[in-house]
Amino acid sequence: MSTIVRLVDETTSDPRVQAIFADIKATKQTDRVPDIWRALANHPEHLELCWTRLKAIMKPGKVDLLTKEIVALAVSVTNGCRYCIHSHTAAVQKLGLDAEAYGEILAVIGLFNQMNRLVDGLQVEPDIMPKPWQ
Amino acid sequence: MSTIVRLVDETTSDPRVQAIFADIKATKQTDRVPDIWRALANHPEHLELCWTRLKAIMKPGKVDLLTKEIVALAVSVTNGCRYCIHSHTAAVQKLGLDAEAYGEILAVIGLFNQMNRLVDGLQVEPDIMPKPWQ
Amino acid sequence: MSTIVRLVDETTSDPRVQAIFADIKATKQTDRVPDIWRALANHPEHLELCWTRLKAIMKPGKVDLLTKEIVALAVSVTNGCRYCIHSHTAAVQKLGLDAEAYGEILAVIGLFNQMNRLVDGLQVEPDIMPKPWQ
Amino acid sequence: MSTIVRLVDETTSDPRVQAIFADIKATKQTDRVPDIWRALANHPEHLELCWTRLKAIMKPGKVDLLTKEIVALAVSVTNGCRYCIHSHTAAVQKLGLDAEAYGEILAVIGLFNQMNRLVDGLQVEPDIMPKPWQ
Amino acid sequence: MSTIVRLVDETTSDPRVQAIFADIKATKQTDRVPDIWRALANHPEHLELCWTRLKAIMKPGKVDLLTKEIVALAVSVTNGCRYCIHSHTAAVQKLGLDAEAYGEILAVIGLFNQMNRLVDGLQVEPDIMPKPWQ
Amino acid sequence: MSTIVRLVDETTSDPRVQAIFADIKATKQTDRVPDIWRALANHPEHLELCWTRLKAIMKPGKVDLLTKEIVALAVSVTNGCRYCIHSHTAAVQKLGLDAEAYGEILAVIGLFNQMNRLVDGLQVEPDIMPKPWQ
Numbered sequence: 001m002s003t004i005v006r007l008v009d010e011t012t013s014d015p016r017v018q019a020i021f022a023d024i025k026a027t028k029q030t031d032r033v034p035d036i037w038r039a040l041a042n043h044p045e046h047l048e049l050c051w052t053r054l055k056a057i058m059k060p061g062k063v064d065l066l067t068k069e070i071v072a073l074a075v076s077v078t079n080g081c082r083y084c085i086h087s088h089t090a091a092v093q094k095l096g097l098d099a100e101a102y103g104e105i106l107a108v109i110g111l112f113n114q115m116n117r118l119v120d121g122l123q124v125e126p127d128i129m130p131k132p133w134q
Numbered sequence: 135m136s137t138i139v140r141l142v143d144e145t146t147s148d149p150r151v152q153a154i155f156a157d158i159k160a161t162k163q164t165d166r167v168p169d170i171w172r173a174l175a176n177h178p179e180h181l182e183l184c185w186t187r188l189k190a191i192m193k194p195g196k197v198d199l200l201t202k203e204i205v206a207l208a209v210s211v212t213n214g215c216r217y218c219i220h221s222h223t224a225a226v227q228k229l230g231l232d233a234e235a236y237g238e239i240l241a242v243i244g245l246f247n248q249m250n251r252l253v254d255g256l257q258v259e260p261d262i263m264p265k266p267w268q
Numbered sequence: 269m270s271t272i273v274r275l276v277d278e279t280t281s282d283p284r285v286q287a288i289f290a291d292i293k294a295t296k297q298t299d300r301v302p303d304i305w306r307a308l309a310n311h312p313e314h315l316e317l318c319w320t321r322l323k324a325i326m327k328p329g330k331v332d333l334l335t336k337e338i339v340a341l342a343v344s345v346t347n348g349c350r351y352c353i354h355s356h357t358a359a360v361q362k363l364g365l366d367a368e369a370y371g372e373i374l375a376v377i378g379l380f381n382q383m384n385r386l387v388d389g390l391q392v393e394p395d396i397m398p399k400p401w402q
Numbered sequence: 403m404s405t406i407v408r409l410v411d412e413t414t415s416d417p418r419v420q421a422i423f424a425d426i427k428a429t430k431q432t433d434r435v436p437d438i439w440r441a442l443a444n445h446p447e448h449l450e451l452c453w454t455r456l457k458a459i460m461k462p463g464k465v466d467l468l469t470k471e472i473v474a475l476a477v478s479v480t481n482g483c484r485y486c487i488h489s490h491t492a493a494v495q496k497l498g499l500d501a502e503a504y505g506e507i508l509a510v511i512g513l514f515n516q517m518n519r520l521v522d523g524l525q526v527e528p529d530i531m532p533k534p535w536q
Numbered sequence: 537m538s539t540i541v542r543l544v545d546e547t548t549s550d551p552r553v554q555a556i557f558a559d560i561k562a563t564k565q566t567d568r569v570p571d572i573w574r575a576l577a578n579h580p581e582h583l584e585l586c587w588t589r590l591k592a593i594m595k596p597g598k599v600d601l602l603t604k605e606i607v608a609l610a611v612s613v614t615n616g617c618r619y620c621i622h623s624h625t626a627a628v629q630k631l632g633l634d635a636e637a638y639g640e641i642l643a644v645i646g647l648f649n650q651m652n653r654l655v656d657g658l659q660v661e662p663d664i665m666p667k668p669w670q
Numbered sequence: 671m672s673t674i675v676r677l678v679d680e681t682t683s684d685p686r687v688q689a690i691f692a693d694i695k696a697t698k699q700t701d702r703v704p705d706i707w708r709a710l711a712n713h714p715e716h717l718e719l720c721w722t723r724l725k726a727i728m729k730p731g732k733v734d735l736l737t738k739e740i741v742a743l744a745v746s747v748t749n750g751c752r753y754c755i756h757s758h759t760a761a762v763q764k765l766g767l768d769a770e771a772y773g774e775i776l777a778v779i780g781l782f783n784q785m786n787r788l789v790d791g792l793q794v795e796p797d798i799m800p801k802p803w804q
Contacts, residue, residue: 002257004256009191024140025150034261049175049375049455050248050378057245058242065154067201068239075247082200083258086260089264099579104195104726106788106792107582110586113213114781119218121743121776122170122540127216129220138755139664176774177770178775181504213750237445240389241451242384250348251377252374264540267542269527273803274802304520304524307524318516318517321513324715326721331507335507336507339473339514342473342477343477345419347427349522349616368462371535372470373465376459381477385481386438386442387485390438391405392403393485394485395434399495401500401712479656482651482750484659504711505716508654508657516648517652518616525622548791572792575761591783593774598771599774606779607744611779616743626800634804640733644745650720654710655753657674660672660709660753663753669763
């Protein structure tokens with residue numbers, strides 16, 4: 001549900017939206033299209049840009065999918081995005097993160113939200129620099 | 135350097151601060167105390183609370199240290215904390231993340247900062263819920 | 269409704285609040301006072317400061333009202349403020365922004381929430397500077 | 403300049419990066435590639451995803467380019483992104499926004515960063531809802 | 537209630553959690569454990585780290601408890617954290633802040649969320665520096 | 671200094687700006703106008719709105735000035751605003767906050783930036799509600 005836009009029906013006759021909805025279901029191996037994609041579908045070009053880009057970035061690469069979903073969760077918690085917190089928590093769970101590991105991840109997220117602000121408050125200049133990557 | 139407080143010297147005579155500085159160097163296997171800890175040392179009780187807690191949370195557990203540092207980086211980038219972005223980028227690099235994997239992590243951080251705001255803008259209600267953890 | 273304070277009734281006997289409520293309804297051409305103003309009315313001096321300032325800033329000037337409401341929406345989405353997202357989406361709609369244009373605006377909001385964080389993550393120094401305005 | 407990664411040289415021999423750099427210069431009608439794109443070029447696939455998507459979203463459509471750049475500025479100021487604030491201020495200036503109109507835009511950005519937090523503090527529930535778009 | 541984790545029952549048989557729950561009730565002089573602590577109790581070590589640290593920081597020191605709770609409220613409103621806004625508003629109220637003083641605090645929170653963004657937008661360099669503390 | 675706009679000179683011939691500059695110096699008991707006000711002075715109407723409102727909100731009322739400046743600092747640190755962190759740290763120092771009390775305030779700011787995100791991550795619903803204020 002969205003209180004801003006009407007969700008586009010999964011049975012839409014728009015072929016571009018149909019194709020993306022089918023790809024979302026196949027890629028995520030679910031039998032329904034999550035509401036965020038149905039909301040974005042009011043603007044098919046933007047739906048396509050978002051989905052193709054998310055699909056490209058979230059495929060396993062040098063970094064595995066679970067780590068990528070953990071990053072998505074860390075970002076979503078830091079931004080306080082309710083929908084995303086629910087969906088990325090569900091995702092890390094489905095990918096096998098157990099309760100104890102989840103607790104550790106959450107602790108790290110909380111810790112650095114604190115440390116970031118202590119550093120900002122004290123206005124400490126960077127003293128540990130990365131080297132050029134090889 | 136800090137433009138807000140004087141950094142406490144590593145040769146401080148305060149035994150509580152001395153002990154923590156020694157532990158920081160031993161734990162991080164470095165020969166100098168990073169400036170954030172020298173800035174926090176103006177308030178020894180708070181220094182101790184922060185360090186003992188960071189040490190407890192950042193030890194490898196069910197989740198390995200590299201994943202924890204990746205989470206720290208995701209939080210720091212989302213909050214725009216300059217010092218922390220530099221130090222956690224240096225940390226993931228030292229732990230072996232290569233340039234390509236770093237590029238993937240950064241892409242995920244950028245992607246969900248976008249998706250979080252699209253979801254907020256559309257006010258989509260959560261439709262994917264985690265199950266109670268076992 | 270507010271879960272923090274009681275909303276001041278539109279029939280309040282406080283003459284200062286009465287005058288502002290009347291001005292809000294006249295300016296916005298509505299027959300009810302939005303809840304945010306009824307919540308702020310618990311502190312009449314602050315209500316007056318907020319309303320007179322909002323009225324001064326949101327009058328059409330060199331920049332038209334629709335553009336100003338689009339800016340208000342961009343800020344509110346970036347901050348994740350539920351009430352404000354609803355009211356400014358309603359405002360841009362009432363001022364004639366159609367579904368397609370709304371979709372474009374939302375896409376831009378999402379895009380730069382991503383780009384801002386990529387730039388922060390990479391710590392790129394400004395290289396494109398505005399000139400002094402004439 | 404970036405303190406995190408080396409900037410990829412404009413004379414790079416990577417054909418994919420070369421093509422994007424050329425397109426950036428043609429599209430923006432400038433003779434140099436802004437540093438953010440040279441930083442992203444360390445990961446050519448991500449560079450391509452970002453650039454093609456930015457180009458698609460930032461082309462004039464139902465909404466003109468100046469309004470899109472104003473939205474980009476509002477997002478960047480709200481997120482406090484230094485590089486982006488400079489580049490989008492330069493962009494709105496180049497597109498003809500004069501000093502007075504800029505002052506009005508900035509005032510609106512400031513105002514709603516305040517109003518968003520007053521609403522959050524008072525936890526006011528949405529009472530003004532958009533209608534389904536036609 | 538939490539939609540992410542099961543809340544640990546107050547009658548839990550885990551002795552570490554039992555001891556902390558008892559301490560929370562004694563310290564806060566309430567007869568029930570607030571839900572945030574019951575949610576954190578799924579990970580007893582993290583619960584303990586959070587509670588002992590919060591207890592140490594929130595005891596009256598050079599700064600009184602009401603001022604500390606006002607700071608907690610300012611942070612929570614700026615971050616838009618619903619649960620925390622409710623609980624810290626209740627806390628300042630219980631500690632004797634009256635409606636008028638609350639209105640003044642909220643006004644200050646709103647004001648500097650605005651001023652912060654105006655300063656960011658104008659990219660003004662610091663010109664007022666604190667002296668080294670004695 | 672500002673990298674976005676020219677700072678209006680204190681010797682400006684604009685009588686409206688002159689009057690506000692004089693009032694700023696008298697109110698703050700300083701002999702120079704802080705750069706943020708000189709930057710805002712490019713748009714005299716906005717300068718006046720900001721200054722008169724800040725002056726009204728920051729006068730001592732039911733809440734004393736030091737507490738108000740502490741709130742301003744908490745907001746500025748949470749938003750990561752460099753200029754504001756410096757100026758409000760200088761302000762609390764000038765108003766008599768000593769190093770130990772400052773350390774306590776900073777600890778509270780850090781703590782609730784952490785707690786806010788833990789609560790968001792766990793999506794805990796409010797269970798402690800304020801009563802209607804008397």
